[in-house]
Amino acid sequence: MAQLGGQGQQIIILPEGTERLLGRDAQRMNIMAGKALAETIRTTLGPKGMDKMLVDGLGDIVVTNDGVTILKEMDIEHPAAKMLVEVAKTQEDEVGDGTTTAVIIAGELLKKAEDLLEMEIHPTVISMGYRKAAIKAQEILDRIAIDASDRDTLLSIAMTAMTGKGTEKARKPLAELIVKAVQMVEEDGYVDKDHININRIQGATVEESQIVNGVVVDKGRLDPSMPKKVENAKIALLKYPIEVKSLETDAKIKLTDPSQMAAFIEQEENMIRDMVDKVIASGANVLFCQKGIDDLAQHYLAREGILAVKRVRKSDIERLEKATGARVATNLEDLQPEDLGIAGQVYEKKIFDEILLFVEDCVDPKAVSIILRGSTKHVAEEVERAVDDAIGVVAATVEDGKVVAGGGAPEIAIAKELKDYADTISGREQLAIAAFAAALEVVPKTLAENAGLDSIDALVDLRAAHEKSAYMGLNVFTGDVTDMRKAGVIEPKRVKKQAIQSAAEAAEMILRIDDMIASTRTPMPEGGMEGMGGMPGGMPPMM
Structure with a gap:
């Protein structure tokens, strides 16, 4: 004023x-x-x-x-x-x-x-x-x-970061997991922390935490009739939905004969069958889809012995790509045998009250998962925060090679x-x-x-x-x-x-x-x- x-x-x-x-x-x-x-x-x-x-x-x-x-x-x-x-x-x-x-x-x-x-x-x-x-x-x-960036230094760095954060008695085994995980995902002196996936599950002691030589996806198979375990997995990663697309504009179809309705349904089934055939033709026996998969498609996939998962998170798809060597297909027409990733085994397992899908025994995976356990929800959360900090400091040491x-x-x-x-x-x-x-x-x-x-x-x-x-x-x-x-x-x-x-x-x-x-x-x-x-x-x- x-x-x-x-x-x-x-x-x-x-x-x-x-x-x-x-x-x-x-x-x-x-x-x-x-x-x-x-x-x-x-x-x-x-x-x-x-x-x-x-x-x-x-x-x-x-x-x-x-x-x-x-x-x-x-x-x-x-x-x-x-x-x-x-x-x-x-x-x-x-x-x-x-x-x-x-x-x-x-x-x-x-x-x-x-x-x-x-x-x-x-x-x-x-x-x-x-x-x-x-x-x-x-x-x-x-x-x-x-x-310094040798293994003993990295273990000391990880244990120092976790000291006093609720992981006291399990510092050493956790440090071993963290250092191993960081060294596995390191590429040309750079560590992408997003490639280390932490799955927090309560209901056991911290010492029972483990590293997975591959990726864990927190979803189960789509259909109980699909195989629960697949050996020598050939993995397809798909961004495209296996379902009939809904029209973006309003449209009305006038049917004058019951046979037309049957033909219409049959045509839709043929379209879905054609999509599934393309997955089968690629040689894939495991499918991770970022979008939806139609119920009928699930039936066809199960009949062919293919383990399928839908609505997989983008971050999980990226980790699967780094771990298995697969290439993400943005369209079913592009899915070729050379795009498939390889894993020793893919299997479903229930831990505590969570159903998880393990993609294991990958060759030189550049993405890994850590299963963290804790007796209660709050303990598991605090352990996760401590491990997250430790991953950060170990990654920084690997990249810089300098400690104080x-x-x-x-x-x-x-x-x-x-x-x-x-x-x-x-x-x-x-x-x-x-x-x-x-x-x-x-x-x-x-x-x-x-x-x-x-x-x-x-x-x-x-x-x-x-x-x-x-x-x-x-x-x-x-x-x-x-x-x-x-x-x-x-x-x-x-x-x-x-x-x-x-x-x-x-x-x-x-x-x-x-x-x-x-x-x-x-x-x-x-x-x-x-x-x-x-x-x-x-x-x-x-x-």
């Missing part, structure tokens, strides 16, 4: 009801939201992190300590907090692990920035300092990273060198770089707190140990500072690289906001933007 000249006439710029926060008020509100979000998931970090129970409006329960799952399930309203959720999602998509680390580093960067703002340091100066520190941190990370020590070692090493780097920078940016270094120490500090250890003592011991080696980290089980490489606690370099980069960029973006305008169409929390709160201390509503 503004006044025109000396007339005192008001000019309305924004519609009535629009709420606005300016300058320090906007910065303080955004920083508060970021800190609150980071504090929410901070207790889940590390092998001794606690779990969260999330209950939605329908009463469905999720019990997890996976950072990105918690943030996705929470009903977050504050726009700045949503930006930090994006950090976690990016971390999940890029690496598959380290989501909690990324968010708590971002929260700590905002917390340190708040202290600098109180010292009258301009947000742009802080942002520039953070940017320089992030670039320097990546250089340090590259220097302290270790070249765990237990807070890289954060302490980077913080140590950043403090020295800050001394070489003149001006107020030096304070921002030093604040960035201090913020990184939140990771080992949180690991210590979650393990019931004294965080100050742990940090002092870690800093002293890093005068001799950059691989010294905190063993949360004993409380000692040990060489994490020798202890087998290692992580992919990509996890730390992405976490630090994403956290720095998110913090920088939030700090540069000095004006928040909420339109009347934006549903505001009770109390408006002024409080954007409702939680103690003005904390933004998140659930």
Whole structure:
């Protein structure tokens, strides 16, 4: 709203009801939201992190300590907090692990920035300092990273990722499955995680999980008279439906004689029979169709001893293609014998209360399935999340061949060198770089707190140990500072690289906001933007 000249006439710029926060008020509100979000998931970090129970409006329960799952399930309203959720999602998509680390580093960067703002340091100066520190941190990370992608390293990586995620007692057998699966689907140094299908089934212990040398499809055969098991399977993959297409336009057929009706039905049957004949002519004895299969076609297929499945998901068709070497036929006319895939056996099996179709004994399959078991639905879900994280980190290690020590070692090493780097920078940016270094120490500090250890003592011991080696980290089980490489606690370099980069960029973006305008169409929390709160201390509503 503004006044025109000396007339005192008001000019309305924004519609009535629009709420606005300016300058320090906007910065303080955004920083508060970021800190609150980071504090929410901070207790889940590390092998001794606690779990969260999330209950939605329908009463469905999720019990997890996976950072990105918690943030996705929470009903977050504050726009700045949503930006930090994006950090976690990016971390999940890029690496598959380290989501909690990324968010708590971002929260700590905002917390340190708040202290600098109180010292009258301009947000742009802080942002520039953070940017320089992030670039320097990546250089340090590259220097302290270790070249390793052998099988023992991959097993250690997988077990580190699953520690503290409900898979404790079955870490080793699960790690074996994960490493084997990743190595099987790896092509030319690249791992497509979508080619590893996880089938979660409750009703048994985690140790009974298994890897399938091929693909598992969560569907059964169409007709009980079809064979339950096919040896030396020749597999056809079809996108085309085996049924008579319905007309897209309205049409009427006038029949004047019962024989015409019989001829009409016979013609339809002949069309379906002709389609089935094309499948038979190709030599296929197993058929996976992405679309529908007519009841009559099912009868003909069963009579020929062909095991058929309809409405198979596109992702399953793609995995079958990679596992069996089949080529997807988009039209029945195109289905040729050379398009068929090969598998040692295809069979139907019931596990717990689910009927599954196993396509096994494939030659050098580039898509595999893992059957995950868990005593209850919630246990199986948490095991799946842990395995999904572990697949991500093992894949990142196979692709990059670079690892770093765990237990807070890289954060302490980077913080140590950043403090020295800050001394070489003149001006107020030096304070921002030093604040960035201090913020990184939140990771080992949180690991210590979650393990019931004294965080100050742990940090002092870690800093002293890093005068001799950059691989010294905190063993949360004993409380000692040990060489994490020798202890087998290692992580992919990509996890730390992405976490630090994403956290720095998110913090920088939030700090540069000095004006928040909420339109009347934006549903505001009770109390408006002024409080954007409702939680103690003005904390933004998140659930």
